[in-house]
Amino acid sequence: MTRSFVAAALLAFASWSHAQASTCDSAVYEDRNGNARRDAGEPAIAGIRVSNGTEIATTGKDGRFTLDASPGRTLFVIKPAGYDVPRRADGLPLFWAHTPPISAHALRYGGLRDVGTTCPSFGLRRTPTRKGDLDVLVFSDTQTKSQVDVGYYARDIVEPLRRRDGKPAADLGLTLGDVTSDDLSLYPAITAVTTRLGAPWLHVAGNHDVDPDAQVDSEALSTFRQQFGPDTFAWEEPQADFVVLDDVISQPGRKPAYVGGLRDDQFAFLAQYLPTHDARRLLVIAVHIPLFPDGGETFRTADRERLFALLKDVPRVLVLSGHGHVQRQFFHDATTGWHGASLLHEYNAGAACGAYWSGAKNADGVPDSTMADGTPNGTARLVVARDGTYRLSWQPAGVTADTGELTRAMRVHAPRVLRRGAYPAWGVFANIWMATPTQRADFRVDGGDWMPMKRVEQADPWLLAENVRDDEAPALRGYDRSPEAQPSTHLWRGALPTTLGIGAHRVEVRTFDQWQGEQRGEATYRLEDAAP
Structure with a gap:
């Protein structure tokens, strides 16, 4: 028996053993000091939902949960209202962990790397009850293609939104995909800028966030997931529940290279999560590609109808999407497969980068970047009241809270x-x-x-x-x-x-x-x- 044969056999056995050890039995605990590590005296928390993106488990009295943790999955806690999660060193919320993949197709930007844990525990920290409205900053398509563009993003979008008193610029932040423009190596630089705003920040995946050398849809967001966590998850606040969905179906080697749609595992997650949604809150569905038809079947009709069937009886739903680099208010009805009691509002937000950081530069050296429909580049604000009602506004780039021009419309x-x-x-x-x-x-x-x-x-x-x-x-x-x-x-x-x-x-x-x-x-x- 040769040494090479023995080595190959041992490697195969290790891989088989890793694949078989696919059940996670771990816990959710109260992270009282916020250090993302369970220390002595930190109690377990019962009744918390944890998911692997398909199944949802609920912690028992001992805080423990059991989930399939097959290699390459991302496990995450569904942050409940009244709790916060720890922050990573780069300022992003830490509510997830990847299980190590057995192997990975070599990807230019690194992909999903072995992170060294098969069965993570999750810490939550109790927060005072927020009695007022929920203030959410909504970005879409920051879409930087170089470090120069990252500088534009910092000066034109983020810096004007920073508060002089040092407090977070909002209660929550959300980017609706196309965080970058194909160069995934820019993720750390973009994150360093975004987290200056101080708010916990969530990210939707966009078509420009896929690994360009991925061979199948299942690995297309490997580098995105390494940086930002799960591509499908839920996050809850007292006023609203947010469901983030990757709706970009990659089709490597085909034309078009992607289409809007959802996977079976995402529908399984939704089918389990939606019955637990508090109907008194607004349900926000956050995607990248709009759900409405846009010059053809840009979003798969069957998937839209399947999604709408799940949402039909939810009393308050708002869809947030990006992708188009224009701004639209769309109201779904029976013509698009919606059969709810009232019209379904989809706000298709304009881009932070506007028209891809184009146009003549202003006195500060930042491109004008007005979008093709005449909307200036900028950001949106979503304000949600305790009764689930909401308000939306558009904030052109460069306008600050100190100018008193937030309502310039x-x-x-x-x-x-x-x-x-x-x-x-x-x-x-x-x-x-x-x-x-x-x-x-x-x-x-x-x-x-x-x-x-x-x-x-x-x-x-x-x-x-x-x-x-x-x-x-x-x-x-x-x-x-x-x-x-x-x-x-x-x-x-x-x-x-x-x-x-x-x-x-x-x-x-x-x-x-x-x-x-x-x-x-x-x-x-x-x-x-x-x-x-």
């Missing part, structure tokens, strides 16, 4: 000058970034009577003008030019009067936002006489 565009007496064929446009399709908008000139504006689906004229400036520039105005303007779903128009006096005229626009109340914007135009 639109860009108003008007031509600079028109001929006095001309046929009123030119309009004032209001791009109202968070508007729903049925929202009301009015305008008035020089303090006169309010007149209704009409919703139109066309390109934002401000961005069209920017496209022309790029076209006519003798040299590049930035690394990448602004995107070609495309029809916006939140644009309103009113015809400007031309029978007023010569000179400047003030145009005011008001809209009635269902979450933030009345919002206003303004612009000016001038009338001049002209001879034929």
Whole structure:
């Protein structure tokens, strides 16, 4: 018997033994000092749910749980309301642990590495009951492709949101995928920036977060999971329960390379979790690829209908998605397979990177990055009340809490000058970034009577003008030019009067936002006489 044969046999036996030792019997305990280690005197906690992404177990009186912990799985605690979890050294919440894989396909960015534990315990720390609203920062598509972009993200998005008193910028943070733009080596740098905000931060996986050299869907998020934890999990607060779902089905070697959808193990998790959801809270479903059709079957119809069947009887549901680098409010009904008691709201959030960190740079050297529908790059805020009702708002990049401009809700565009007496064929446009399709908008000139504006689906004229400036520039105005303007779903128009006096005229626009109340914007135009 040769040495090589013996070595091979021993390796095969070790792998077999590892595969057979797939049941985890461990515990959840009260981590009173927050050091992520069970110390003497720290008691067990009963009634806590722990999952492997498919099954859910509940701890007994001794805090113990039993779960399948096959190699390569990620086990996690479903953080209950009234508790917090420890933080890792990089500031991310520590509520999960990977079981060591037997072997791993060699991946460029490292993939899921052996982390040295097969059966983790989880610590929770009791927190004072939050009596007010839950304040959540919602980012989507930070999508940095270089360290330069990470710098833009820090200066344009994160730094303006940091509080001067050093307190967390929100109670919770959530990034809706495409954390980076294919270069997964940037994850630590991005995390170091995001965690400056001080809030516990959760991450959804996006199509640009997959390992580019993965051979099958099951390994496509190996490096993402190594950095951010499970791709499917639940997290609970007193006002809302959050379910994060990887909805990117990778199709290596095929076209398209991915499609929106969910896996059977995710449906199994949902089927067990949803009956435990507190119906008094808002249920937030966080995904990357929108659930609604977007120019074809971008999300598998059968998966959407299967998901909607599970959600149908949940009284309060909000879907958060990203991916499109535009901003939309979508309300699902029977045409998309939704049969709940009321319409299902999906907020398709705009991108933190806007149009991929493109456009002419401002005085601080940061690209303008207005999105193709005219929405400025920025972030959203979700505020959830104790009764499960919620409010949404959009915060353009660079706007800080200290400026008092958090409710700036639109860009108003008007031509600079028109001929006095001309046929009123030119309009004032209001791009109202968070508007729903049925929202009301009015305008008035020089303090006169309010007149209704009409919703139109066309390109934002401000961005069209920017496209022309790029076209006519003798040299590049930035690394990448602004995107070609495309029809916006939140644009309103009113015809400007031309029978007023010569000179400047003030145009005011008001809209009635269902979450933030009345919002206003303004612009000016001038009338001049002209001879034929």
